[in-house]
Amino acid sequence: MPAASPAIGQADLIRPVRARDSPVTPLSQNPHRGDGPKGILLMPPIIDARTVSKVFRQRQSTGGFSGALRGFFAPVTKEVRAVEEISFAIEAGEAVGYLGPNGAGKSTMIKMMTGILAPSSGSLSVLGRRPIEERIANAREIGVVFGQRSQLWWDLPLNDSFDLARHIYRLPEAQFKASRAEMVAMLSLESFIDRPVRQLSLGQRMRAEIAMALLHAPKILFLDEPTIGLDVVAKDVVRKFLARINRERATTIILTTHDLQDIEEICPRLIMVDDGRLLFDGPLPALRTTFGARRRLTLDFSADPGELILDGARPLPSEGLRRDFEIADDERSLIDLIRALPAGAPLSDARLHEPGIEEVIRTHYQGRSA
């Protein structure tokens, strides 16, 4: 790992291939990575995090009245390492899913990238700036949507909030009107744009929040749990829209979520964190290989086939007329596998399951706590 350099300068334009400190990052499999061959001039990444850490001090309290007294006169603090030596580089136009369980340090990272929390160590550059030093300049070029917070004015018609955005971001009238018309059309806001925000449904409000964050055509859009609490239809609308914005406007998207479908539909690249540490950074399909997830074969029989031995397949505990196997070889097709069955086996149905990322990740998190 190179030493963290706080200044983002000319030297950063020429970047050698860097070895990342994450043990599982499949560098070679990431088509988005901007690191090129040594010495070739490349666009600097739009977000560059190098060994970024964030440590909070948390007050410890012991129980009882005496504990309360002790806590008052001599508070004991404990260090909480919310983000630990995380490094990644994100290129302009990427859509990146930032995934992790509750308390993994996702929001802390977003807060550092948006300039409202200072990293404890490491260097972080967003659009060539240090966000905490230049919060206002940074805010002008990014858009942020917090799933559980609002940028809208509760009692005023939605349009008033949009109008305020025009002044906050100092948008020329023509640009503002064009941008607003585009958002209204793409997110179907027409029917409620004159209604006070407090009367909107959660799905409508979330569409409005996203429109608000995009009116000034930011280069990066950060979304913290944008689909939380939405119903299936509303989730779908939001996902399709975000994918479209990323494709058509080339807006860089960084999205934190619990919902893997958000990532599957919007983000080709996944960054996975747990306990403050980077677990995985790469394209979604590579996650499976990295965590060694296997495909599963399910065979249904019309009569008991007895003990089945299938070449290259490990039998899993099964019941009745169904037999499950784990397939080690990723290249074997369903046809290959069926051909390998003993002749005359009373097979009625056969299915091959691709492991879902949800399953992959669940397996990983369960293994971790064991």
Next chain:
Amino acid sequence: MSAPALKFAAFHPLALRPLAAFATAAARQQATHRSELLAMAFGAFMDVFARISIWKAVYAGREDMAGISLAEMITYALVGSTFLSSWDAALIVREIGAAIRSGQIGATLMRPVSFPGMLFAEQLGPRLLQFAVVCLPVIAILASVYGIQPPASPGHFLLFVAHVALSTTLLFLIAIFFGLLSFWVLEAHSLEWFMRGLTALLSGGLVPLWFFPPALGAFAHALPFAWITYYPMACYLGRADLFTSTLLFAAGVGWALVLGACIAVLWRLTTRRVTVQGG
């Protein structure tokens, strides 16, 4: 844009446009709460009525006390506890505290606007609206019953108008200062009551500084709180000649600059060690 250029931009007149927009939006938001405004007007009416009644009882037929006539005290109550009252400003401290506790502050800081500036603008809009729909009607109704003294002179009146602007500014600066402190203590309630107590006593909002014991009076005359209610009213009533009044006004402006600088420093310190709550 480089950092120095940006710092300059923060003081550029264009920087006022977003703030004006904030003030307008906040005033519009307040205007949607008509019943709240009505309740405010009623509360202000009762408040001023109670003060006038108390002063009438205190004077009990006497012409003047410490050189202040009852008519002057009634005017002091009418104008001082409406245009120059310190009560509402402490609510800013509560609001900042609530925003910090809930984490909403994070969303607020996503806007490319100076945070203290935004707070100021968001308070100023509703305040101006309240001047029009709460203060003026209350003064008009009660003045028609108890009478009101006109300003001492046209000069004093102009200076008084400037004083109202200064008073509002100082009040917000003090409130924002206490509000920013709540980033550090995470318990805005105590700060709110501390500020409320200090301003009620030291601004002369409850009892004019004329009636203070000499030691406390000298102390209170020098603190910025005195420019919230006491000095503006002294100017209105013409307690000092125009030249002295102008000097006193200038001293208040000095306090506003000092407080503004304190807030800038405090805010810089705060951004460095802020803990934004909530996941």
